[in-house]
Amino acid sequence: MQIHLKTLGCRLNEAELESWATGFQNKGHSLTQSADNADILVINSCAVTREAVKKSRQMIRRVQRFNPTAKLVVSGCYSSLDKNLKKDISGIDLVIRNEQKDNLVDITLNELNCESMPEISTEPGEASLFQRGRNRAFIKIQDGCRYRCTFCIVTVARGVERSKTHKQIIDEINQYHQQGVQEAVLTGVHVGGYGNDINSSLYELIKTILKETDIPRIRLASVEPWDLPDNFFTLFQDNRLMPHMHLPLQSGDDNVLKRMARRCKTDDFSNLIQQARKEIKNFNITTDIIAGFPGETELEWYNSINFIEKTGFSHIHIFTYSKRDGTKAATLMDQVENKVKKARSKQLHKLAKSMRNNYLKNQVGRSFTVLWETKNENCTWTGYTDNYIRVELDQDCKTDLENRITRVNITDIVNDNCYCRVSM
Numbered sequence: 001m002q003i004h005l006k007t008l009g010c011r012l013n014e015a016e017l018e019s020w021a022t023g024f025q026n027k028g029h030s031l032t033q034s035a036d037n038a039d040i041l042v043i044n045s046c047a048v049t050r051e052a053v054k055k056s057r058q059m060i061r062r063v064q065r066f067n068p069t070a071k072l073v074v075s076g077c078y079s080s081l082d083k084n085l086k087k088d089i090s091g092i093d094l095v096i097r098n099e100q101k102d103n104l105v106d107i108t109l110n111e112l113n114c115e116s117m118p119e120i121s122t123e124p125g126e127a128s129l130f131q132r133g134r135n136r137a138f139i140k141i142q143d144g145c146r147y148r149c150t151f152c153i154v155t156v157a158r159g160v161e162r163s164k165t166h167k168q169i170i171d172e173i174n175q176y177h178q179q180g181v182q183e184a185v186l187t188g189v190h191v192g193g194y195g196n197d198i199n200s201s202l203y204e205l206i207k208t209i210l211k212e213t214d215i216p217r218i219r220l221a222s223v224e225p226w227d228l229p230d231n232f233f234t235l236f237q238d239n240r241l242m243p244h245m246h247l248p249l250q251s252g253d254d255n256v257l258k259r260m261a262r263r264c265k266t267d268d269f270s271n272l273i274q275q276a277r278k279e280i281k282n283f284n285i286t287t288d289i290i291a292g293f294p295g296e297t298e299l300e301w302y303n304s305i306n307f308i309e310k311t312g313f314s315h316i317h318i319f320t321y322s323k324r325d326g327t328k329a330a331t332l333m334d335q336v337e338n339k340v341k342k343a344r345s346k347q348l349h350k351l352a353k354s355m356r357n358n359y360l361k362n363q364v365g366r367s368f369t370v371l372w373e374t375k376n377e378n379c380t381w382t383g384y385t386d387n388y389i390r391v392e393l394d395q396d397c398k399t400d401l402e403n404r405i406t407r408v409n410i411t412d413i414v415n416d417n418c419y420c421r422v423s424m
């Protein structure tokens with residue numbers, strides 16, 4: 001989905017808009033600068049003066065006129081004060097009051113039933129697993145995919161696999177490093193297929209990067225859980241390769257995986273994960289799951305949930321299945337009813353949250369390195385550990401940690417189990 005965000009008013013409104021932008025991107029959606037081609041319009045309104053109220057009303061009407069087919073979501077002070085807003089101005093699909101603002105992304109996607117299917121969530125500029133920033137650069141190592149997963153439009157749109165040369169990639173990483181970037185995230189459509197067309201492999205590429213660059217952190221973005229050689233995890237013995245992988249499972253039931261035309265059965269997935277956890281200290285695994293794929297029976301869903309629970313993930317990107325024209329899955333009979341898909345997604349969200357909680361609890365007391373990224377107005381720094389746990393550290397305001405990597409100990413979990421607090 002394309003999301004267009006607009007705000008009026010104070011700095012706080014602007015900050016909220018930024019966090020919604022990240023939230024929508026993390027859920028697999030992209031942002032658009034123009035209201036005309038958006039699927040969802042979100043307005044953060046203001047009511048500080050009569051003029052602000054007038055401007056808020058004008059803005060709502062204007063975007064609605066520009067793009068009457070888009071879903072319109074209004075939040076902010078004006079929408080919280082005017083209880084009749086939805087009746088007064090036609091075309092508003094959803095009003096989200098200030099007290100619900102922190103959950104605006106989830107409420108919007110849930111109420112408007114528009115969680116998106118996975119795209120290439122790993123590409124620069126696209127919805128991303130990872131926060132972009134001055135400290136982290138995305139290095140596209142290849143494009144295209146030779147597979148034909150039945151839900152995936154990317155493979156149709158992107159064509160065959162094309163890999164960049166080692167030299168191109170090394171030069172790009174070194175250039176970013178010279179500019180002060182501390183972490184390179186290797187991305188692509190099918191990262192595991194790297195090198196197939198140029199007589200190389202992902203294993204060889206990472207070996208070369210470790211040898212020919214000095215950037216302190218190298219990270220893998222989303223990697224399909226197949227096409228990896230047996231010795232792949234030995235690469236992580238070099239602690240510049242970060243111990244985290246996003247391995248999209250999509251379903252924990254073999255029949256569903258077959259209908260999806262995935263190349264990895266649940267047993268293969270388990271073996272891969274067991275090997276990674278055995279060989280790499282504090283290895284973190286995150287995944288994607290599609291809820292309500294065509295034909296998914298109660299039993300298949302039950303199997304899937306059990307497998308996911310047994311495997312354990314620190315984070316799951318959950319996608320409620322939606323038809324995408326041009327894919328084989330869109331033509332399959334037996335599409336799952338909307339209310340069933342929604343219920344499954346809700347069930348999985350609950351499980352994902354409790355697994356995240358367990359995962360973070362297990363990290364308390366452990367020591368990690370953190371790349372510090374941003375500081376808020378209270379001088380609390382935010383960064384990510386090597387295994388990609390978001391952490392916060394309270395500091396005196398004189399200390400500048402930006403872009404530094406330091407060792408920390410995790411002391412506790414905060415804010416509804418979303419991240420951890422650390423000490424140095």
Ligand code: SF4
Pocket residue numbers: 145146147148149152153154155189190224
């Ligand atoms: S492996 Fe499947 S899901 Fe991944 S890009 Fe290729 S076709 Fe799409």
